[in-house]
Amino acid sequence: MSDSAAVLNPQAATSKVVPREQTQAKLDQRSRAANLIKPGDTYTIADRVEEQARRLGDHVFLIYGDQRYSYAEVDARADQVAHAMHARGLRCGDVCALAMENRPEFFFYWFGLAKLGVVTAVINTQVNGRPLVHALETTQARAVIVGEECLENFVLTADRPAQPLYVVADAEKPASAAQRAIAAADITAEVAAAARSTFPRAGRAEVRAESSMLLIFTSGTTGLPKAARYSHMRWMSSGDVMEVTLDVTPDDVFYCCLPLYHGAAATSVTSTALKAGGSIVVRRKFSTREFWKDVRANRITIFQYIGEICRYLLNAPPQADDRDHSLRCMLGAGLTPETWTRWLERFGPIQVFEGWGSTEANTALINVDNYIGSCGRVPDWNKTNFRLVRYDVETESHPRDDNGRYILCKPGEVGEGIGFIVNHPEIGGGRFEGYTSQEATEKKILRNVFADGDAFWSSGDLLRYDDEGYFYFVDRIGDTYRWKSENVSTAEVADALSDYPGMELVNIYGVKVPGHEGRAGMAAIVMQPGRVFDPEAFFALTEARLPRYAAPQFVRVSSAADLTTTYKLRKVDLQRQGYDPSAFDDPLFVRDERAGTYQPYSEEALQRAGLPPFA
Numbered sequence: 001m002s003d004s005a006a007v008l009n010p011q012a013a014t015s016k017v018v019p020r021e022q023t024q025a026k027l028d029q030r031s032r033a034a035n036l037i038k039p040g041d042t043y044t045i046a047d048r049v050e051e052q053a054r055r056l057g058d059h060v061f062l063i064y065g066d067q068r069y070s071y072a073e074v075d076a077r078a079d080q081v082a083h084a085m086h087a088r089g090l091r092c093g094d095v096c097a098l099a100m101e102n103r104p105e106f107f108f109y110w111f112g113l114a115k116l117g118v119v120t121a122v123i124n125t126q127v128n129g130r131p132l133v134h135a136l137e138t139t140q141a142r143a144v145i146v147g148e149e150c151l152e153n154f155v156l157t158a159d160r161p162a163q164p165l166y167v168v169a170d171a172e173k174p175a176s177a178a179q180r181a182i183a184a185a186d187i188t189a190e191v192a193a194a195a196r197s198t199f200p201r202a203g204r205a206e207v208r209a210e211s212s213m214l215l216i217f218t219s220g221t222t223g224l225p226k227a228a229r230y231s232h233m234r235w236m237s238s239g240d241v242m243e244v245t246l247d248v249t250p251d252d253v254f255y256c257c258l259p260l261y262h263g264a265a266a267t268s269v270t271s272t273a274l275k276a277g278g279s280i281v282v283r284r285k286f287s288t289r290e291f292w293k294d295v296r297a298n299r300i301t302i303f304q305y306i307g308e309i310c311r312y313l314l315n316a317p318p319q320a321d322d323r324d325h326s327l328r329c330m331l332g333a334g335l336t337p338e339t340w341t342r343w344l345e346r347f348g349p350i351q352v353f354e355g356w357g358s359t360e361a362n363t364a365l366i367n368v369d370n371y372i373g374s375c376g377r378v379p380d381w382n383k384t385n386f387r388l389v390r391y392d393v394e395t396e397s398h399p400r401d402d403n404g405r406y407i408l409c410k411p412g413e414v415g416e417g418i419g420f421i422v423n424h425p426e427i428g429g430g431r432f433e434g435y436t437s438q439e440a441t442e443k444k445i446l447r448n449v450f451a452d453g454d455a456f457w458s459s460g461d462l463l464r465y466d467d468e469g470y471f472y473f474v475d476r477i478g479d480t481y482r483w484k485s486e487n488v489s490t491a492e493v494a495d496a497l498s499d500y501p502g503m504e505l506v507n508i509y510g511v512k513v514p515g516h517e518g519r520a521g522m523a524a525i526v527m528q529p530g531r532v533f534d535p536e537a538f539f540a541l542t543e544a545r546l547p548r549y550a551a552p553q554f555v556r557v558s559s560a561a562d563l564t565t566t567y568k569l570r571k572v573d574l575q576r577q578g579y580d581p582s583a584f585d586d587p588l589f590v591r592d593e594r595a596g597t598y599q600p601y602s603e604e605a606l607q608r609a610g611l612p613p614f615a
Contacts, residue, residue: 046111234428497538
């Protein structure tokens with residue numbers, strides 16, 4: 001690890017250090033809330049939906065444009081889905097895939113399936129082809145519910161598993177007749193005609209809180225995305241915890257502009273609003289132009305961010321009414337100290353809850369102190385299952401002490417965040433629920449870390465902390481990088497582009513971009529002797545094989561590959577060189593979406609791609 005990576009964040013010095021006891025008191029409150037639901041409780045998300053519908057009745061739960069749906073109405077719509085899908089043969093314990101953009105129907109179908117005791121596998125609305133086939137196969141979904149706005153993905157995917165495909169109409173984005181022809185049934189009218197009476201609980205009566213409720217795909221360090229298990233208990237506990245963290249009341253309004261197939265929107269936002277009786281404004285996708293209009297029109301008080309969203313909003317021209325809004329707090333990850341400071345200066349004193357964790361994590365950090373730049377704090381190591389252990393990036397291994405044990409990091413040292421795995425019948429916190437693949441689950445477990453027989457979840461994330469116990473995210477271990485809020489596997493991208501005509505070898509990695517969260521993808525390719533790189537053909541291949549967020553932003557045409565003695569591709573030096581043309585003699589190209597090609601590197605090409613010069 002470079003020396004600069006271990007330097008403590010200078011921006012943090014401008015924040016006010018809160019007494020450790022004060023921070024711990026807030027974390028203790030979160031811990032108590034996390035233990036309200038026990039693994040063996042026969043209490044599910046469906047029970048919570050019905051409970052809140054009885055308690056809150058006409059109070060608004062979902063807001064979508066001019067549409068308003070009360071808690072009672074959402075519950076009734078979910079009952080209709082449950083009755084209809086039960087008639088279609090779905091039963092408790094089955095898995096049903098759901099591919100749908102952000103709209104009220106997503107909630108109706110998700111909650112309706114929960115009433116049946118069915119596990120919902122949420123599918124990325126941007127994928128088709130092999131990744132889509134993988135998603136349907138790895139979840140062993142018995143059926144697929146697809147919004148017609150996503151039908152094209154299925155049309156473009158050959159060799160799909162032979163599951164029933166049920167289409168839900170979408171007036172905003174209707175599918176073509178050809179696309180609709182592939183569907184086994186349009187169930188829209190069928191669901192609308194179904195009974196609105198409460199679906200009998202008997203069918204799910206034995207479902208325990210520790211049972212899986214959601215399958216959410218999360219990219220690993222290699223290969224195709226993995227389906228992480230998310231239990232009823234963990235989902236509801238998230239709401240219990242964030243309710244006390246954010247002091248949420250039924251008067252609060254949440255903003256859901258992140259895709260619901262992602263963990264943040266489907267878990268934290270929805271579970272917290274449901275528990276507290278708040279409302280959720282649902283938007284198809286994030287829009288810089290519409291963000292503040294939505295906030296003001298709906299009196300939104302809380303939104304879940306990713307750093308990229310905040311950067312987009314800050315890049316918009318300043319307005320006279322920038323501080324005229326109802327936001328009181330925001331939670332999320334990826335907010336750099338510079339962006340954080342600019343955000344508060346421009347939009348006012350909004351409370352920021354920056355955190356660290358992941359969909360499958362059994363531990364997490366959260367900054368409850370508004371300490372700029374930090375993703376959380378550990379005031380007392382005796383009250384957390386989180387640990388930070390040394391990690392050697394060059395050898396890709398954990399150094400060990402004389403007894404063969406892992407070594408804890410000291411303040412300022414960079415290491416991997418890990419979480420002690422708790423296996424107790426009465427304790428839900430600290431469990432690692434894993435993936436649908438047992439092999440993938442086992443790969444994320446470190447054993448005999450500090451004592452014989454112990455087990456820790458491996459995050460794959462590098463962090464550091466200061467003398468006050470405040471933590472800072474540093475980077476991802478290995479080959480996976482994050483771009484536009486998506487994890488990108490270099491192995492998957494390389495595999496997708498491996499048969500590009502005339503290419504000898506391709507090396508995929510992420511490079512830092514000033515002012516942007518995550519890393520932009522770069523492909524360093526070596527052409528076969530006598531063959532010439534064709535930027536337009538390469539662009540066409542990326543369009544055909546990859547989601548746009550995974551397509552390399554840069555292409556570097558190298559004369560030779562940099563290999564280790566074991567014939568592994570080196571990436572560390574390439575990553576350090578980034579897209580600085582003065583650092584190497586290789587031709588460099590920049591992705592141009594509008595022109596449908598890769599342009600030779602220039603200031604103009606960078607500007608067209610919305611990227612700053614390398615720094």
